[in-house]
Amino acid sequence: MISFIAVEEQGWGSARGKGRAFESLAPRSALTDQSGNDTVITFDANGNPTISSWMTSPVTGVNFFVADDSWVATTPGATYGEYSAAPIELSTSSWPGSDGVGAGGASPDLTVTNFLQTAPNQTTIANVMGEIITALPNNAQCNNWLQAGGQSQGSGLQQMQLVLGANNFGHAVIYQYGAVDYADGAFSGQKNTDGTLVGVPTTAAFTVNDNGAFFNQYQNGDTTKPFFVGKRNYPGGSLRAQATMLIHETAHQITVNGFQHDFGNRKAEKANNKAVDSNCRKLIEGLQ
Amino acid sequence: MNKSTGIAILLTIVAVVFQTHIVSQVQPVGTINDKDMKVVDFVDLEYPQMARQARIQGVVVVWARLDEKGNVLDTKALSGAEVLAAASLENAKRWRFQPNAARAAVIVYNFRVTDSESKSGCSHFSLEPPNFATITACANKIQ
Numbered sequence: 001m002i003s004f005i006a007v008e009e010q011g012w013g014s015a016r017g018k019g020r021a022f023e024s025l026a027p028r029s030a031l032t033d034q035s036g037n038d039t040v041i042t043f044d045a046n047g048n049p050t051i052s053s054w055m056t057s058p059v060t061g062v063n064f065f066v067a068d069d070s071w072v073a074t075t076p077g078a079t080y081g082e083y084s085a086a087p088i089e090l091s092t093s094s095w096p097g098s099d100g101v102g103a104g105g106a107s108p109d110l111t112v113t114n115f116l117q118t119a120p121n122q123t124t125i126a127n128v129m130g131e132i133i134t135a136l137p138n139n140a141q142c143n144n145w146l147q148a149g150g151q152s153q154g155s156g157l158q159q160m161q162l163v164l165g166a167n168n169f170g171h172a173v174i175y176q177y178g179a180v181d182y183a184d185g186a187f188s189g190q191k192n193t194d195g196t197l198v199g200v201p202t203t204a205a206f207t208v209n210d211n212g213a214f215f216n217q218y219q220n221g222d223t224t225k226p227f228f229v230g231k232r233n234y235p236g237g238s239l240r241a242q243a244t245m246l247i248h249e250t251a252h253q254i255t256v257n258g259f260q261h262d263f264g265n266r267k268a269e270k271a272n273n274k275a276v277d278s279n280c281r282k283l284i285e286g287l288q
Numbered sequence: 289m290n291k292s293t294g295i296a297i298l299l300t301i302v303a304v305v306f307q308t309h310i311v312s313q314v315q316p317v318g319t320i321n322d323k324d325m326k327v328v329d330f331v332d333l334e335y336p337q338m339a340r341q342a343r344i345q346g347v348v349v350v351w352a353r354l355d356e357k358g359n360v361l362d363t364k365a366l367s368g369a370e371v372l373a374a375a376s377l378e379n380a381k382r383w384r385f386q387p388n389a390a391r392a393a394v395i396v397y398n399f400r401v402t403d404s405e406s407k408s409g410c411s412h413f414s415l416e417p418p419n420f421a422t423i424t425a426c427a428n429k430i431q
Binding site: 004110120148151152153154158159162163166168187188189190191197198202203205229252253254261262263 | 292336337338339341342343344371378402403427428429430431
């Protein structure tokens, strides 16, 4: 997944997490009164909140973090205590999921409509793939980095040749939680994290968003909301932006070592964008 | 030797060479009847990872030359995508058939990418006698 934001999200998103029992909700010290009590919010297994007052002494300056069903309190003196709690099932709770910052964020559902393999968009994608395929053998750094890791096989070059040769890609209107999605420029795969199908053909290795940064300079034509892509903030719709996106998706498909699963995870996505830039910037900026 | 005799000999040599060339290029000849082909042993084939990543599907037809005991001596892909054929050829070498007069067998590998995930995981193999193998791969999670 490679996504782009025209306006930075503030705080927790309004959308709910779905399908995971353990979400990264972090109860934290909100207030310490004169008696040294910390006000914290705890959650039951259904996600219902309870405001509690906890004695911080002898633990002072407490911050609470949650990892699965354990809470850990840390202090500046490096002491810590562990607390247990039942896991929260966010999919049925009234609480919102996280905004995807950090590992373990909510995993939003995507759906697509109007999956097509027609010109001019299909031709544009194919042309960019062709340019990358031509350039890769002449760029050792990018080519050496874009190799399969883990249980995957082959190289990015082979992957792109196979996908292009079989025409196993397309473009579509993407929705997130039922609303038109502008932020996600493209994605690889066919099913959501919870197993529900996105709605692309089983043969689609990746899908490009008709309304995203691959084809558009602005979000929904709004010139106050320009798309920027990758670490170098390439303008949406530019060849550099397009190449960045396709290399990013190819790295997902072949599971390049260190390339993270970043759907719904902005931190991982940022790290992935940095990896693409570090290894393939010369190739991307060398395309004509 | 007159001119016409020389030409005739030359044409004969050309014909023999040409025929030999054709025969060596097209090893599988004749028809192998299904009733003469019985699988004694086979090995499951995992969906080739590269093909799964690229969502390549299709049919690979493999011809196998057998020894007198029905062991596969060598294999040849008669049709199919290269990324699927390589794994099919290697897999076919591990099959065993009842010996037959033709000393040959054909295996049809049917590769399909699907939406579903089988109980046994993301790659599923099934054999429909006498020689029709289906290999399915599940959908990939989006990322």
